[in-house]
Amino acid sequence: xxxxxxxxxxxxxxxxxxxxxxxxxxxxxxxxxxxxxxxxxxxxxxxxxxxxxxxxxxxxxxxxxxxxxxxxxxxxxxxxxxxxxxxxxxxxx
Amino acid sequence: xxxxxxxxxxxxxxxxxxxxxxxxxxxxxxxxxxxxxxxxxxxxxxxxxxxxxxxxxxxxxxxxxxxxxxxxxxxxxxxxxxxxxxxxxxxxxxxxxxxxxxxxxxxxxxxxxxxxxxxxxxxxxxxxxxxxxxxxxxxxxxxxxxxxxxxxxxxxxxxxxxxxxxxxxxxxxxxxxxxxxxxxxxxxxxxxxxxxxxxxxxxxxxxxxxxxxxxxxxxxxxxxxxxxxxxxxxxxxxxxxxxxxxxxxxxxxxxxxxxxxxxxxxxxxxxxxxxxxxxxxxxxxxxxxxxxxxxxxxxxxxxxxxxxxxxxxxxxxxxxxxxxxxxxxxxxxxxxxxxxxxxxxxxxxxxxxxxxxxxxxxxxxxxxxxxxxxxxxxxxxxxxxxxxxxxxxxxxxxxxxxxxxxxxxxxxxxxxxxxxxxxxxxxxxxxxxxxxxxxxxxxxxxxxxxxxxxxxxxxxxxxxxxxxxxxxxxxxxxxxxxxxxxxxxx
Numbered sequence: 369x370x371x372x373x374x375x376x377x378x379x380x381x382x383x384x385x386x387x388x389x390x391x392x393x394x395x396x397x398x399x400x401x402x403x404x405x406x407x408x409x410x411x412x413x414x415x416x417x418x419x420x421x422x423x424x425x426x427x428x429x430x431x432x433x434x435x436x437x438x439x440x441x442x443x444x445x446x447x448x449x450x451x452x453x454x455x456x457x458x459x460x461x
Numbered sequence: 462x463x464x465x466x467x468x469x470x471x472x473x474x475x476x477x478x479x480x481x482x483x484x485x486x487x488x489x490x491x492x493x494x495x496x497x498x499x500x501x502x503x504x505x506x507x508x509x510x511x512x513x514x515x516x517x518x519x520x521x522x523x524x525x526x527x528x529x530x531x532x533x534x535x536x537x538x539x540x541x542x543x544x545x546x547x548x549x550x551x552x553x554x555x556x557x558x559x560x561x562x563x564x565x566x567x568x569x570x571x572x573x574x575x576x577x578x579x580x581x582x583x584x585x586x587x588x589x590x591x592x593x594x595x596x597x598x599x600x601x602x603x604x605x606x607x608x609x610x611x612x613x614x615x616x617x618x619x620x621x622x623x624x625x626x627x628x629x630x631x632x633x634x635x636x637x638x639x640x641x642x643x644x645x646x647x648x649x650x651x652x653x654x655x656x657x658x659x660x661x662x663x664x665x666x667x668x669x670x671x672x673x674x675x676x677x678x679x680x681x682x683x684x685x686x687x688x689x690x691x692x693x694x695x696x697x698x699x700x701x702x703x704x705x706x707x708x709x710x711x712x713x714x715x716x717x718x719x720x721x722x723x724x725x726x727x728x729x730x731x732x733x734x735x736x737x738x739x740x741x742x743x744x745x746x747x748x749x750x751x752x753x754x755x756x757x758x759x760x761x762x763x764x765x766x767x768x769x770x771x772x773x774x775x776x777x778x779x780x781x782x783x784x785x786x787x788x789x790x791x792x793x794x795x796x797x798x799x800x801x802x803x804x805x806x807x808x809x810x811x812x813x814x815x816x817x818x819x820x821x822x823x824x825x826x827x828x829x830x831x832x833x834x835x836x837x838x839x840x841x842x843x844x845x846x847x848x849x850x851x852x853x854x855x856x857x858x859x860x861x862x863x864x865x866x867x868x869x870x871x872x873x874x875x876x877x878x879x880x881x882x883x884x885x886x887x888x889x890x891x892x893x894x895x896x897x898x899x900x901x902x903x904x905x906x907x908x909x910x911x912x913x914x915x916x917x918x919x920x921x922x923x924x925x926x927x928x929x930x931x932x933x934x935x936x937x938x939x940x941x942x943x944x945x946x947x948x949x950x951x
Contacts, residue, residue, distance in 0.1 A: 369825070374821070377821050377824050377825050380824050381820045381821055382785070382788065382802070382806050382809055383806065383809055383810075383812070383817055383820060383821065384806035384807060384809070384810055385817070393817065393818060393821060396879055397821060397822060397825070399880055400818075400822060400880055401822075401825075401835075403880050404773070404774060404835065407770050407771065407774075407838050407842055408838075410764065410767055410841075410842050410845065412838060415844050415845060416841075417841050418843045418844035419672060420896070421658045421847070421894070421896020421921075427696075427701075427703070427704060429698060438566065442565055442791070445563065445565065445792070446790065446792065447789055447797075454791060456790055456801055456804070457797060457799060458799070458800060459800075459801045
């Protein structure tokens, strides 16, 4: 991963890196990705990907609505609450 | 001060409070006093509010005075890792992005502790967002190993492990994504359990990698760990991965667990990279088990060395998604800019280096053009690792090996080399990938006096079996499992 790629990935992840961080992370991530290459040694053709533990099955229950007890308390703990809303900077130019 | 016998056993402490031999307030004051005396050196805690602790204890004593002595943890203080939500105390994940955040609710496991008469003692240090194996990635300060203050306590639940080992708390909760309960338990000489995926609710555990995260109990000995596990395990509808059924504490206390037990010993757990003193301690445990009627089953699990790259691809991918919520809008401070996107990016500068690295790795592994080569490949190897465990458990009841390749390492030794730090998880990363329970127990000390941990792993749902086996081994080992009188190596 070079510095330009590090900058692109940081942008996708909504991270803002300074020049020193870009250079440091590019080097470290290159080393880590190089280590990950080890996985190529494992044959996996036709193996179904496991995004969860092998025998994980989501337990089912009746679809009864159960509202969160204290939603306003959650909002009140934000940086700029306004009643039941969050005040945010403008989204569009 | 508490009598020494009560500082060695949370179970005895709860019984003594129930019998009115000591008050909950006496117990709380004992541990607050220990923290005041020793935590400047150990740095296990991020937040302790003595007034909040004493108020909980006094309320319990008032209830006891009325004749109500219900509660398995009556009057027992419990330290809580700071990625579990608590009312009345901050919850920060040791991250500047959640500085001073105070959740409006308790995590399910914290609710359970309070309901059983436990006292929430304080919030313990961790690697930021539980990303690390030493607590050196904490956004506040590194915790120290109380057995040698120049060494790491392990991580990410290093604060919880150090607190219990140093006698600053009789019990603690940690969380284990790839070893974060077991590895610090091993390095600090205590017991730590990673439950079967779904055995307890993660409601109120701040998510890091959702297909792997589990809350786990940490204690000085198996009996105390059983006590805490029995309180926190069980179904909760607020976590969609929570399984029905609870923890069979009676089975965990069975005393004939070694008789006829088939113990799998994979050759890969004893590679040349294993520290000789760790190897010797684990071999001694095998001999003890055989002496008590168990049988060793030699195995090969050749995918073991591939668990770390698999784990780190899964964990960073999931983390890049989970940590997207920390943008200054709903939680924590915001570094406000005129425009929303700039506000996100500026606020997220508060993340530490390891969190940024992992978010970037995960974003990269999930990005167009790399998804198949990295993320999908890792999920396929994950499936094969699950199959390898299934084949092993067709031939044995538990797997026994070291928890960590070495005893505690010096502070700073690995902090500039992420790959070296990741290799600490070589024995602990496989079980979470398959959702399996795993427990670390003390099995000896190095010549330098550093604790060594052994790991037992079992098939899905075999948590109580692991406790019973570990308990039988603990009794035969007859180690001194008392907390340290004072931290060492200042």
